[in-house]
Structures are given as C-alpha cells and as structure tokens.
Amino acid sequence: MNTDLIQQPFIKKFPGDFSGNPVQRNTPKVLFATIPPAGFENPELIIFNHQLSGEIGLGKFEDKDLNFLAGTKLPENIQTYATAYAGHQFGNWAGQLGDGRAIFAGEITSADGKKTELQWKGAGATPYSRHADGRAVLRSSVREYLMSEAMYHLNVPTTRALSLAFTGEDVVRDMMYNGNPQKEKGAVVVRTAESFLRFGHFELLSAQREYTLLQQLADFTINNYFPEITSEGTEKYKDFFKRISERTADLMVEWLRVGFVHGVMNTDNMSVLGLTIDYGPYSMLDEYDLNFTPNTTDLPGRRYAFGQQGQIAQWNLWQLANALFPLINDEKFLEDTLNGYGDYFWASHDRMLCRKFGFDTLIEGDDEFFTNWQGLMHELQLDYTLFFSQLEKAKTGESLPKEAFESVSYAMLDDEKSSKLNHFLGVYQERLSKNIISRQESVDIMKATNPKFVLRNYLLYECIEEIDLGKTDLLKKLINALENPYQKLYPELCVKRPSGYDGVSGCSMLSCSS
Template identity: 75%
Template sequence: MNIERIRQPFIEIFPGDFSNNSMQRNTPKVLFATIQPAGFDNPELIAFNEVLSEEIGLGKYENKDLDFLVGNNLPENVQTYATAYAGHQFGNWAGQLGDGRAILAGEIISETGKKTEIQWKGAGATPYSRHADGRAVLRSSVREYLMSEAMYHLGVPTTRALSLAFTGEEVMRDIMYNGNPALEKGAVVIRTAESFLRFGHFELMSAQREYNSLQELADFTIENYYPEITATDSKKYRDFFENICTRTANLIVEWFRVGFVHGVMNTDNMSVLGLTIDYGPYSMMDEYDLNFTPNTTDLPGRRYAFGKQGQIAQWNLWQLANALHPLIKDEKFLEDTLNNFGTYFWEAHDQMLCKKFGFDQLQKEDEEFFTNWQGLMQELQLDYTLFFNQLEKITQNTNISEHFKEVSYIILNEEKREKLNSFIKSYEARIALNSISREASLEMMKKANPKFILRNYLLYECIEEISNGKKEMLEKLTRALENPYQEIYPEFSTKRPAGYDDTAGCSTLSCSS
C-alpha cells in the first residue's frame, strides 16, 4: 500500500496535543487531540479488502503493510488524532464524548480525486475513552468489517472496512453486562469514509458556545462534502440543514428496505453525510417485528426499535437544529423543515415499499394495503427477507400456505393460513392495477429485495470459526455479501435456526465491544 499519500484532512479548530498521554479526560475548547496508537507486538492479518484499497488509492497489500494496519511503526507523514464530539444518548444529554477507540490516520485522495478518511478502530485509548481501554474484541471487529461491506453492496450509504487483524492481545469484556467478564481476542479494524463527521461534532461546538468554530466547521463540511450547496451567504446554512435532513431520511428508508436495525441511534452515532456509522448491537431483521430491538441496553423501552428509526432520526435532527441555530437564527425555518421531515420520510418509505412489492406507482389505497401487510407479517411471524423472495415466485398454481410455510417462525394454523391466502389475493388484485408488465414488475422487485442478508447467527458462526483459526466461513460470507441480490449459497437463504433464538451475541447483543 502507498501510505505515503495519506495527508491530514481535518480543519484545525482548537487542536490539542496529547500524543504522549492517553489519559481519559475532558478537553474543553478542543475539537481534536493528537494521539499515538497503542502498538501491538504480535499482530496477524485476518482479512484485507484489496478492491477497496485499489479504489481509494492505496494499492495492493504487501506483507510490510501489516504494521500500518494495526497502527505500528507509522511513517513520519502520518499524524494520528482523535476527535471530540458531544451527543444525546438514549434521549439524554451526555456532554462531551469523542473517539474513544477510533484514531484517524488521515485522508487519501485517489487518482480520480475521491477523498477518503482512514481510521483505526480498537488501536488504543484516547483522551475521549471515558476510562475504557480503547481496544476492540474480535467479535465486534468481525461484525463491523463484514456488515459495513454488506451494507455497501446492498446499496445502503455506509462507512466501509479496509482490513481486519488480530492484535495478539486479549481484552477483558463483560458481553452481557451481567458481572461475568471474560478475556477475548483483541482485534483492530481499519474503516474508511468520505468523512466521519457526526451530529455530535456540531453539538459540542454549540454547547461550548464556540460559535466562530461552529461556523468554521460548517463551512468546512459544506465546502468539502456538499457541492450541491452553492449559496455564499447565510442561506448556505439553511441549505446545509435541509440537505442533512434529506440524506438522513433517505438513509433510514434504505435501512427499512433491507431490514436493518441500528440498535443505538444516539446523536453521536449519526453521520452528517447520511452514512450508516458505528456498527455495534445492530441486526438484520429475521421475523418481521416493528418493535424489535437487537440491543439489550435498549430494553425495556425499545427506543431504537426497527419501526421507530424514522421517528428517532427526526428527534436527532431536532438536536442538530438546536446546535446549528446560532448559524441559521430562524426558528420558523427549522421548525418547518423538521415538521416536513415526516411527510418526506413516509412518502419515500411508501415509494420504497412499492418497489419491494413490484407496484409501478404509489396509489392512495396503498397505505391501507401496507398497514394490513405489516399486521400480517407480525401476526404470522414471517421472515422479512424470505417473504419477499417467496412473493417473487408466486404463480397461478402456487399453494400459498405451503409456499410460505418455511418462512414463518411459527406453525400456521387454519385461521392464519386463511389470513395469508386472503392477503395474497389482495396483493394479486393490486398488482393487476399496474400499467407495466409482470416481467417489469418482477425485475423491480429483484432489485429492491436482497436474496442474502448478513444475519446475526451467520456472523456468530463466522466469529466462532475465526476464533478457532478457520476462515472458510469468512470467505463464503464475503462472497455472498458482495452479491446480495443473487442466491450464491442457498444454505444462507433460510430463516434463523431455532437453536439460536436465545444465544447471546446472536439474537440480541449488548453495547459491549
């Protein structure tokens, strides 16, 4: 890899130098702190994303690159740092937070001019680690590496993953926060993004009343990441907020399309570029349930449940609006923009469902149809992805009850089979209203509905294999996630096995790394 091309991208607003001291602390009036990765004596490469490396301008992997991938023996041109941000966590103001186990290496510009930030996750403590060790364990690192790439290939805006490596250390973690800590293998992921800027960066500057720096940060973000904004006066900040709202709404609609549940949508986990960021206690949807949360820390309130993600995105945007108010200074504009968010989101959501069902255009009766479908899915505990896969295969001679039997997580009695039959009849009646051919409708469905999703139980099995020195599952999952709209491995296109229903780290997870 050509790491000599890495440069420092971040605007220099109140930098702090903590390069020789990673003690966790508050750093008022500081937006980032220089810090060195911990360094690891016995690293081992697990996976390297060569296609991504070539794409962003780093080139092919060589054995000597392993040191860089875990933050060892860095060249002089790489000045590493961590950023400070604030945020609301589970609806409460948490004050200063920051990159607790993420350290930025810098930015690389490809030959096509594309800018990409590069960041280690799990490479050691920073001033923002809040008394944690800044390390990451294998299971969270595998989950981040694979899921971010899975989302990319599904067509969902996301950060991406360049590499995954063992550190050679063991890390103590209490996976379920129940007083049973245990040693686990440590690992480091390098993740990439156009930018890792979050709602929380703006919240921090505003909370500290550093309004000049808030403006500098907004100007920097607009200039580098929002080329569509052409206004040069104060209107550009209104345009900035409107664009963030639109990108955020579009992102959450994509989550709904593929059945992704983030699990911890705190404002510090929200990207101002509309990217999926911070893969922690997430899950892809198995049985359809609007009230499903994969995060045990989110119980019993289920603030971040699947069906609430649009509502929470709007709530988070209210907090960003408060942070940007010193630049925008127009309460009515902010209120109108936020009130319009719901209208835009639900229209985009229903347009998305039209594609999943193969409807050529949204009709006013479709809202009732979608509501009935949601009720059916929850009552019959139908698998979200597999339901649509089966829907594509229906013919005039299909036995509906038998056709959908294997995608339900319960045994369908006569009453439930009748409800399923009745719904499919209503679907066929609705399809008949299309002005396009059935072939065109099916093509639309195939583009909207993945054949493969990276389910938690598959990740669990993969992590177990890697822990035991095997990579076959990793290689198969990588190939499958790179082709999610094809059924490469039929054994992956099945519902979650019953044996995994109550397995920690499989059906549900905690926020523990």
C-alpha cells in the same frame, strides 16, 4: 500500499491538543487531540479488502503493510488524532464524548479525485475513552468489518472496512454486563468513509458556545462534502441543514428496505453525510417485528426498535437544529424543515414499499394495503427477507400455495393463519392487476430491491466462532455472499434463523459491550 499519500487536512484546519496524552480529560476549545495508536507487537492479518484499497488509492497490499493496518509502525508523514464530540444517548444529554477507540490516520485522494478518511478502531486509548482501554474484541471487529461491507453491497450508504487483524492481545469484556467478565481476543479494524463527521461534533461546539469554531466546522463540511450548496450567508447553513435532513431520511428508508436495525441511534452515532456509522449491537430482521430491538441496553423502552428508526432520526435532527441555531437564527425555518421531514420520509418510505412489492407507482388504497401487510407479517411471524423472495414467484392471476410460506414463518400456519395468508395473497394479485407494467417488469423491480441474502446475526456468530479457532472458510463464504446480496449464491445461507439459535446471546440480542 502507498501510505505516503495520506494527508491530514482536518488537523491543519482546526486547533487541537498536541500533548499525545491518552488520559481521559476535557479538551475545551479544540476539536481533536493528537494521539498515537497503541501499537501491537504480534498482529496477525485476518482479512484485507483488496478491492477497496485499489478504489481509494492505496494500491496493492504487501506484507509490510500489516504494521500500518495494526497501527504499529507508521509512515513519518502521518500525524494521528482523535476527535471530540458530544451527544444525546438514549434521549439524555451526555456532554463531551469523542473517539474513544477510534484514531484517525488521515485522508487519501484517489486517482479520480475522491477523498477518503482512514481510521483505526480498537487501536488504543484516547483522551475520549472515558476510563476505557480503547481496545476492541474480535467479535465486535468482525461484525463491523462484515456488516459495513454488506451494507455497501446492499446499496445502503455506509462506512466501509479496509482490514481486520488480530492485535495479539487479550481484552477483558463483560459481554452481557452481568458481572461475568471474560478474556477475549483483541482485534483492530481499519475503516473508511468520505467523512466521519457526526451530529455530535456540532453539538459539542454549540454547547460550549464556540460559535466561531462551529461556523468554521460548518463551512469546512459544506465546502468539502456538499458541493451542491452554492448559497451564501445564512442561506448556506439553512441549505446545509435541509440536505442533512434529507440524507438522514433517505438513510432511514434504506434501513427499512433491507431490514437493518442499528440498535443505538444516539446523536453521536449519526453521520452528517447520511452514512450508516458505528456498527455495535445491530441486527438484520429475521421475523418481521416493528418493535424489535437487538440491543439489551435498549430494553424495556425499545427506543431504537426497527419501526422507531425514522422517528428517532427526526428527534436527532431536532438536536442538530438546536446546535446549528446560532448559525441559522431562524426558528420558523427549522421548525418547518423538521415538520417537513415526516412528509419527505413517509413519501420515500411508501415509494420504497411499492418497489418491494413490484408496484409501478403508488395509488389510492396502498396505505391500507401496507398496513394490512404489516399486521399479517407480525401475526404470522414471517421472515422479512424470505417473504419477498417467495412473493416474487407469484404469477399474474395465480396465488401461491401455503407451503411456499411455511418455510419462511417462525410460527405454525394453522388453518386460521393460512386463511388470512391466502386472503392477503388474493388482495396482492388484485393490486398487481392495476400495474401498467408487465409482471416480468414488476419482478425485475422486486429483484433489484429485495435482497436474497442478508447477514443475519447467527451467521456472524458462527463466523466469529470459527475465526476464533483459526478457521476462515465461513468468513470467505460470507464475503462472497454479501458481495452478491441480490443473488442466491448459497441457498443454505438464505434461510430463516435456525431455532437452535433462539435466545442465544450474539444471535438475537446483543449488548453495547465491545
């Protein structure tokens, strides 16, 4: 890889703390602190994303590149740093936060002019680690690498992963916060994004009343990442907020399309570019449940449950609106934009559901159809992904047999439930008859919208267990599957969660522990 091409435009633009001291502290009036990665004496590469490396301009991997990927030996041109931000966590103001276990390497420009930021995750403590060690364990690192790549191939906006490596160190974590800490293998991920800027970066500067720096950050973000914004003055910042709102709503709809539950939608985990960022206690849906949260820390309130994500995104946008108010200074505009978020979100959401069902357009009565479908999914505990795979098989005028859905239900389909399912399938056939397009065109829309393979937590659990034992066969298989999610490359991976994994930590529920 040609790491000599990496630049640091961010730290040249904004004031920072150059002490290189990882001790936790407040860093007022600055956006970042320069800090070297810890460096690991015995790193071992687990996997490298050759395709991504070529796309972003780093080129082919060589053995010597492992030192860079583990943050051990860096090129002389690189000045590494961590950024400060703030945030609301589980609805409460948390004050200054920051990159606690993420360290920036900088930015690289590909041959086509596309800029990409690179960042280590798990490479050591920073001033924002909040008394933690800045390390990451194997299980969280595997989950970040695989799921970010899975989301990319599902066509969901996301950060991506360049590499995954063992650090050669053990890290102590209390996985379920139950007073039972254990040693686990340490790992480090190099992840990439167009930008890692978050709602929390703006919240921090606004809370500190650093309005000049807030404006500079907004201008920097607009100039570099929102080329469609050409307005000036206050209108520029209005357009900026409106575009963030739209991108955020679009992202929420995509999460709902594929059945992704983030698990910890704090404002510091929200990207201003509308990317999925910070893969922690996430999950793909197994049985359909709007109240499902994969995060044990989110119980019992279920603030970040699957069906709450659109609403929580709007709440988070309210906090961003407060942060940007000094630049916009128009309360009515912000209120109108935030109130309009709901209309935009639900219109996009319903169009998405139309595609999942193979409808050519939204018509009167579809809202009732979608509501009844949700009730059926809940009652019959139908698998979200597999349900639509079965529904694609429905031919015009013909209803699918009950047996087609027995393999995708987590409940017993007794006579009463079967009757409700058959009734719904009949209603679905009636709705399909109102399409203008042919059934084949309808199925083509469904196949392009509904994945056949999703990266379920039990598969990740099995993969992590194997990697821990030095095996990578399942890892390679999962990567092949996730790179082709709209095909059924491995039928044995396109099944519902085995009952033996019900309630197993790491398979259905997870904690925020890294």
